[in-house]
Amino acid sequence: MGALSWDDYFMSLAFLTSMRSKDPSTQVGACIVNDRNRIIGVGYNGMPSNCPNDQLPWSKRSVEGELATKYPYVVHAELNAVLNKNAESCSGCRIYSTLFPCNECAKVIIQAGIKQVIFASDKHSDRASAKASRRLFELANVELRQHVPEARRGGRDGTQWEKAEKQ
Numbered sequence: 001m002g003a004l005s006w007d008d009y010f011m012s013l014a015f016l017t018s019m020r021s022k023d024p025s026t027q028v029g030a031c032i033v034n035d036r037n038r039i040i041g042v043g044y045n046g047m048p049s050n051c052p053n054d055q056l057p058w059s060k061r062s063v064e065g066e067l068a069t070k071y072p073y074v075v076h077a078e079l080n081a082v083l084n085k086n087a088e089s090c091s092g093c094r095i096y097s098t099l100f101p102c103n104e105c106a107k108v109i110i111q112a113g114i115k116q117v118i119f120a121s122d123k124h125s126d127r128a129s130a131k132a133s134r135r136l137f138e139l140a141n142v143e144l145r146q147h148v149p150e151a152r153r154g155g156r157d158g159t160q161w162e163k164a165e166k167q
């Protein structure tokens with residue numbers, strides 16, 4: 001078996017990072033890489049630091065309304081990856097994300113100077129947030145590419161991607 005490609009390696013790292021997430025329905029991981037293939041930052045979706053996790057909800061919906069769901073509180077994986085960066089800047093970098101970024105993450109990605117987005121799952125493509133983010137990326141000339149694991153081209157066991165697509 002040959003060496004892992006950079007794309008498979010960084011997307012695998014994004015999946016590994018996603019496994020730190022406590023979201024019971026969608027674990028997301030992201031990894032920012034520079035043009036020398038050095039890792040600049042990683043992140044996953046989680047509640048903000050210093051907020052006791054057991055005091056915030058993980059539900060998708062609630063009879064009590066939106067404030068009783070995770071959506072107003074959770075920090076997205078891509079935002080965490082940018083905030084956690086260990087380099088001066090993300091300018092000219094690419095980001096690997098296990099899920100296509102929403103519009104709020106698209107704004108952060110564009111403002112951080114990231115030039116390429118490589119994603120695995122596109123399961124929320126029908127949501128307005130995904131449509132808005134496509135529009136922003138197009139206008140800002142950020143390149144989008146869905147990751148096709150080497151396994152799909154024959155060879156490796158790509159079970160983690162199959163799992164992500166089913167999520």
Ligand SMILES: O=c1[nH]c(=O)n([C@H]2C[C@H](O)[C@@H](COP(=O)(O)O)O2)cc1CO
Nearest residue numbers: 023025026028045074076077101102105
């Ligand atoms: O860009 C993203 N990055 C990210 O981390 N997420 C997180 C927020 C939520 O915890 C989860 C989405 O939840 P759900 O699929 O249950 O609606 O994924 C969601 C998006 C966009 O959908």
Ligand SMILES: [Zn+2]
Nearest residue numbers: 076101102105
């Ligand atoms: Zn987002």
